[in-house]
Amino acid sequence: MAALIVSIGLNGCKQQGGSAADSNEIIIGEYASLTGTTATFGVSTHNGVLLAIEEANAAGGVNGKKIKLITEDDRSKADEARVVVTKLVTQNKAVAVLGEVASTRSMTAAPVCQQYKVPMVSPSSTNPEVTRKGDYIFRVCFTDDFQAAVVGKFAYDKGYRKAAIFKDMKNDYSVAFADNFAKSFIKQGGKVVGEQSYQEGDTDFKSQLNTLKAAGPDAILCPGYYSEVGTIGRQAREIGLNVPILGGDGWDSPKLVPGAGTALNGCYFSNHRFSRELDLPEVKAFIANFKKKYNEEPDALAALGYDAAGLVVDAMKRAAKLDGPGIRDAIARTEGFKGVTGVITLDKNRNARKEALILRIDGDVFRVEKTYRPEELGQ
Ligand code: PHE
Numbered sequence: 001m002a003a004l005i006v007s008i009g010l011n012g013c014k015q016q017g018g019s020a021a022d023s024n025e026i027i028i029g030e031y032a033s034l035t036g037t038t039a040t041f042g043v044s045t046h047n048g049v050l051l052a053i054e055e056a057n058a059a060g061g062v063n064g065k066k067i068k069l070i071t072e073d074d075r076s077k078a079d080e081a082r083v084v085v086t087k088l089v090t091q092n093k094a095v096a097v098l099g100e101v102a103s104t105r106s107m108t109a110a111p112v113c114q115q116y117k118v119p120m121v122s123p124s125s126t127n128p129e130v131t132r133k134g135d136y137i138f139r140v141c142f143t144d145d146f147q148a149a150v151v152g153k154f155a156y157d158k159g160y161r162k163a164a165i166f167k168d169m170k171n172d173y174s175v176a177f178a179d180n181f182a183k184s185f186i187k188q189g190g191k192v193v194g195e196q197s198y199q200e201g202d203t204d205f206k207s208q209l210n211t212l213k214a215a216g217p218d219a220i221l222c223p224g225y226y227s228e229v230g231t232i233g234r235q236a237r238e239i240g241l242n243v244p245i246l247g248g249d250g251w252d253s254p255k256l257v258p259g260a261g262t263a264l265n266g267c268y269f270s271n272h273r274f275s276r277e278l279d280l281p282e283v284k285a286f287i288a289n290f291k292k293k294y295n296e297e298p299d300a301l302a303a304l305g306y307d308a309a310g311l312v313v314d315a316m317k318r319a320a321k322l323d324g325p326g327i328r329d330a331i332a333r334t335e336g337f338k339g340v341t342g343v344i345t346l347d348k349n350r351n352a353r354k355e356a357l358i359l360r361i362d363g364d365v366f367r368v369e370k371t372y373r374p375e376e377l378g379q
Contacts, residue, residue, distance in 0.1 A: 025068045026061075026322060028053070028312060029094030029118075031084050031109060033101065036076025037200060037227045040253040041101040041301055045123055046071055047294055048305030049098055055289075056313045062322070067313065070094065078108040085109040089116045096121065096312050096327050101301060102225075103127035103173040110137045119328040123308035124272065124301060126249065127172045131350040136328050138350040140308045140339065141272055144248070146379050148177045148223070150356045150372045151246055151270050152184025155219055160244075162193045164217035166208060166232065168224045169197035177223035177248050184377075193217050200228060205235050213241040225250040230259020237263045244268065252300050257364045264361045268369060273342045273355045274300040277368045286340040300341070307339035353379075 030049055033042030053069045061067055070092050072084035081100055088094045089112060097113050097120040100106045106125035113120035114134030122130060122139040126147055131137045155163060163185055168174035182192050194215030196208035209232070212220060220236070222229055222245050229251055236245065247269035257264070276287060276297065286306060290298040298306075314337055315330035316322060337344040342354040353374050359366040 023065075025066045026316065027068050027070060027092055027094045028309070029085070029088030029092055029097045030069060030071040031074050031081055031088065031097065031099040031105075032071060033076040033105070034071070034073035036074075038076045038102060038225055040226070040255055040299075041124075042073070042076070044299050044301040045099075045101055045305035047290070048123075048298065048302035048307075049309040051290060051293055051302075052306045052309035052313065054293075056310070062313060062316045065322075067316075074100070074105060076102075076105075078102075078105050081105040081109040082112060085112045085120075089113065089118045094118060095322060095324055096316070096331075098123065098305070098308050098312065100125060102171075103130055103176075104171055106130045106137075107133060107172060110134065113137065116324070117328070118324040119312075119331050121308045121312055121331065123304035124249065125173070127176050129172065129176070135332075135350070136324070138331055138346060140311055140344050140352050141304055141341070142354045142356060142374070143351055144173065144177050144180050146353075146374055146377060147248055147270050147356055148180030149184040149377045149379070150358065151221065151223075151248060151268075152181045152190070153188065153372070153377060154268065154270075154358050154370065155181075155185055155221070155246060156188040156190050158219075158244075160190065160218035162191050162215075162217045162219075163246075164194040164196075164212040164215055164220045165192060166196050166198065166205075166212060166220055166222045166224075168200055168228065170199050171224065173248075173250060174223045174225075178221065181221050181223065198224075198228065198232075200225070202228065203231060205232050206239055209236050209239055209241055213239060217243055219244045219246055221246045223248045223250060226253035226256040226259065230256055230261075230264070233260040233263035233267070249300065252366075254299065257361065265363065267361050268358050269361075269366075271357050271359050271366075272300040272304055273357055273371070274298075274303040274340065275357060275359065275366065275368050282338065282340050303340045307337075307341050307344065310339065311337050311344060
């Protein structure tokens with residue numbers, strides 16, 4: 001199934017050759033993990049991006065020009081992200097770049113966009129450092145100062161007092177999420193009783209899980225990606241570690257539950273404000289249009305890809321000049337953009353303030369347990 005979607009995505013938009021734009025088209029570059037360890041992130045995001053671009057072109061494009069999307073696969077690798085983004089801006093002459101999902105990859109490629117003065121908009125990288133790479137770097141999602149604080153508050157409000165942390169030590173998102181969670185949980189009166197780490201690609205987590213089990217936590221925070229979290233959940237249950245496991249947006253994948261079996265049933269993770277269960281007209285319309293095009297349900301990544309692309313197109317329509325600096329300035333002025341994942345206003349640090357959800361895993365459905373606004377966390 002995933003392979004089929006990838007090939008549709010590639011046929012639908014990946015362009016051959018490296019020619020610059022003709023004067024009747026505007027080139028937007030996209031870099032995404034269409035294959036590799038986190039392929040569902042890239043494929044979902046790309047499908048959302050492509051839908052937004054097609055809708056924009058059907059509605060007349062930007063000042064009579066059509067948008068051409070050129071998508072590059074970074075194979076879920078940070079070094080490759082830098083290589084393909086360099087190609088997009090130097091060879092393809094993209095005037096804006098969309099990507100990435102994973103914070104580590106966004107942080108690796110951002111300096112290239114900054115150097116060539118091409119604005120980069122990440123749909124979903126949440127590590128605070130991403131947009132600190134320079135004034136050409138934006139995101140349309142919240143940051144982990146907020147997201148991880150939400151999980152810390154939720155955990156404390158649930159009555160957990162002793163938390164253990166199990167993080168991916170090579171993943172900038174996972175490491176910072178763990179720190180921000182600990183700060184929030186401790187501030188409220190909770191205690192972090194143990195901490196262990198793993199690396200992407202590991203398959204045996206039992207020795208760390210045994211150490212965490214011995215610390216006697218009420219819950220375990222595992223802010224990693226779906227690629228490992230499913231296995232971690234299963235192995236935790238196998239060694240008799242049966243406390244709830246908590247996570248963040250990195251769990252959002254149609255592959256999480258198939259990887260975990262029933263191990264994560266009743267567990268919770270934070271996510272962007274998107275769910276089939278939300279009774280909001282913009283969410284319902286997006287889901288219907290997405291299903292019509294792809295014959296499957298979108299996840300939050302698809303919705304964020306759609307919003308990131310839509311926001312860039314909106315900025316292009318307002319830009320004084322359709323070049324990198326002109327589009328950058330228009331993106332920076334974005335106020336009240338009505339996205340599927342919330343209303344987006346970019347602050348002076350080029351970040352968005354948006355609501356977060358806590359979702360509960362119920363079989364293969366992610367149910368909305370709670371919604372948090374930034375103000376509730378004093379942010
Ligand atoms: N927020 C994650 C990161 O910064 C990426 C992610 C976003 C994963 C949304 C899943 C869903 O690395």
